[in-house]
Amino acid sequence: MRHFTRTVFCAGFGGQGVMVLGQMIAYAGMGEGRYVTWLPSYGPEMRGGTANCGVVVSEAEVGSPFVTKADVVITFNQPSLDKYESIVKPGGILIYNSDIAEYTPTREDIKVLPVPASRLANEAQNDKALNVVMLGVLVNVSDVIKEETAERIIREKLGAKKPELIENNLAAYEKGKRINPEWKTQ
Numbered sequence: 001m002r003h004f005t006r007t008v009f010c011a012g013f014g015g016q017g018v019m020v021l022g023q024m025i026a027y028a029g030m031g032e033g034r035y036v037t038w039l040p041s042y043g044p045e046m047r048g049g050t051a052n053c054g055v056v057v058s059e060a061e062v063g064s065p066f067v068t069k070a071d072v073v074i075t076f077n078q079p080s081l082d083k084y085e086s087i088v089k090p091g092g093i094l095i096y097n098s099d100i101a102e103y104t105p106t107r108e109d110i111k112v113l114p115v116p117a118s119r120l121a122n123e124a125q126n127d128k129a130l131n132v133v134m135l136g137v138l139v140n141v142s143d144v145i146k147e148e149t150a151e152r153i154i155r156e157k158l159g160a161k162k163p164e165l166i167e168n169n170l171a172a173y174e175k176g177k178r179i180n181p182e183w184k185t186q
Contacts, residue, residue: 132172
């Protein structure tokens with residue numbers, strides 16, 4: 001019997017919120033009663049260096065926290081897009097920040113979604129919320145986590161740290177949820 005298992009890989013520069021995005025996905029998975037792993041990896045510099053994390057959300061115990069092939073890859077910058085496009089599973093989804101990265105198609109076996117995440121975060125009056133925009137996109141285009149769980153995690157985890165930004169974060173999340181790729185409606 002096959003269990004629900006989804007893998008997500010997030011990558012970008014340190015300071016872009018990559019790790020927090022991974023943590024929100026992991027917390028949401030736990031909130032839905034699933035087994036979860038979150039494995040961060042930092043480059044030599046914390047801010048401005050490379051950062052990535054893999055998240056596994058499953059109905060069964062997770063055998064390994066390493067994500068070498070992912071159902072969804074979310075990249076925040078050009079180097080990450082170039083480096084990690086190859087780990088998207090056939091039939092998987094590649095989501096990237098089209099404000100600072102440009103994708104030249106090399107594969108026909110994946111779904112690709114450009115998201116103007118920096119602009120949308122700015123429109124939500126929180127330029128640091130591009131990770132929350134990407135969470136909204138993830139909820140809209142995949143079954144990794146549920147919408148209501150993601151919203152609750154934003155309130156609980158981000159709201160606890162900076163309650164003054166909760167409305168901006170929720171606005172960024174909503175903007176991400178409204179991204180509707182043509183392949184989703186086919």
